[in-house]
Amino acid sequence: MSSTKEQQRVILVTGANKGIGFYVIKRLLDRSASANTTILLGSRDLDRGQNAIEQLGSPSNVHLLxxxxxxxxxxxxxxNTIKEKYDGHLDVLINNAGVLTTDMTVDAARQGFAVNYYGVKTLNEQLLPIIREDGRIINVSSQIGPMALYESSIELQKKYTSPSLTVEELDQLVENFISAIETSTLEDVGYYSKTYPAIYGISKAALNALTQIEAREWNSAKNRLVLSVSPGFCATDMTSHASNARSPELGADSILHAIYTPANELHNGGFYRDGIELPLISEPST
Ligand SMILES: NC(=O)c1ccc[n+]([C@@H]2O[C@H](COP(=O)([O-])OP(=O)(O)OC[C@H]3O[C@@H](n4cnc5c(N)ncnc54)[C@H](OP(=O)(O)O)[C@@H]3O)[C@@H](O)[C@H]2O)c1
Incomplete structure (x- = not known):
């Protein structure tokens, strides 16, 4: 049976010109060589995105966005481009784009949260109306989030993981964190992260909290799932290709679990790595 326009599955991966996002697209191509999946390769830079598409062999169902x-x-x-050019719907949105900021400055915090938290939040809000029934949003997070939260005060831990947290309250937590960097009062307000890059860690803790809120608010009408996924520690530009890191292909596989595992085997709003649900607060490994 030939595929009709209605049957086209549309998947968007942000920040897919390199690293884990690039391998997510490669893995998607391995699994869905059929022409009925349209894959949108998100890249902030058109040349880098075009180069990635060429590295993939310029498949006809991969389009640069x-x-x-x-x-x-x-x-x-x-x-608007998705609405106009790609049938106006999405089946899977993978929020993979991310930055690791190590400087403890307010500018670095603004930049880190703009991508890792606010960027995901805004994109999800704007794409939600066109995400189809049974669609999925996958927010690519990090185990550093739960570890940074473990090193924060009990009060903050409770706030970030509260089942009644609202998006407005979460925005306020984020803004208070950024203000505390500006005023050098992080410890006074309960953030003790010494072991990990605090801005990155708290941005991913906030992303996990956002996932929970979105899952609560968005699933009922159309059976949509919102999940956080950790790719695990992978050798990419972000980690300076650390020799003890696993391959980005394995990181991509962790994300593919969240795309292909049957919905009844997943916990909406959950945080997963390699198909296993992880806690939102976890002790740093020694
Ligand atoms: N690598 C790890 O060990 C690890 C562990 C846990 C979680 N993660 C998460 O996995 C995701 C992918 O990381 P990675 O290791 O593949 O990092 P990477 O190799 O540095 O790739 C990051 C990707 O995000 C893109 N990006 C950055 N800022 C962007 C923006 N404002 N708009 C759109 N795209 C943007 C980059 O584009 P440019 O090429 O234009 O910069 C690049 O395509 C991130 O969310 C990261 O936090 C990674």
Whole structure:
């Protein structure tokens, strides 16, 4: 049976010009060589995105989508492009784009949260109306989030993981964290992260909290799932290709679990690595 336009599955991966996102697309191509899946390769830079498509062998079902998730204008344009050119629907959105900021400055915090938290939040809000029944949103997070939370005060742990947390309250937690960096009062307000890059860690803890809120608020109407996934520690530019890290292909597989595991085997709002649900607060491994 030939595939009709209605049957096209559309999957968007942000930040897919390199690293784990690139391998997610490679793995998707391995699994869905059929022509009925349209894959949108998100890249903030068109040349880097085009280069990635060429590295994949220029498959006819992979299309470049210019998308800087830290720019409201770029998100707006990308959403319009999807609506106009790709049947106006999405089946799977993989929020993979991310940055690791190690400087403890307010500028670094703004930049880190703009991509890792606010970018995901804005893109999800704008794409939600076109995510189809049974669709999935996968927010690529990190185990550093739960570890950074473990090193924070009990009060903050409770707030970030509260089942009644609202998005407005979460935004306020994020803004308070950034203000505390500006005023050098992080410890006074309960953030003790010494072991891990605090901005990155708290941005991913906030992303896990956002996943829980989105899962609660968005699933009922159309059986949509919102999940957080850790790819595990992988050798990419972000980790300077650390020799003790696993391959980005394995990191991509962790994300593919969340795409292909049957919905009744997943906990909506859960945080997964390699198909196994992980806690939202976890002791740093020694
Ligand atoms: N590697 C790990 O060990 C590890 C562990 C846990 C979680 N993660 C998460 O996995 C995801 C992918 O990381 P990675 O290791 O593959 O990192 P990476 O190799 O540095 O790739 C990051 C990707 O995100 C893109 N990006 C950055 N800022 C962006 C923006 N404003 N708009 C759109 N795209 C943007 C980058 O594009 P450019 O090429 O244009 O910079 C690149 O394509 C991230 O969310 C990261 O936090 C990674």
């Amino acid at each position: 210019q998308l800087d998730v830290s720019s409201a204008q770029s998100i707006h344009q990308a959403v």
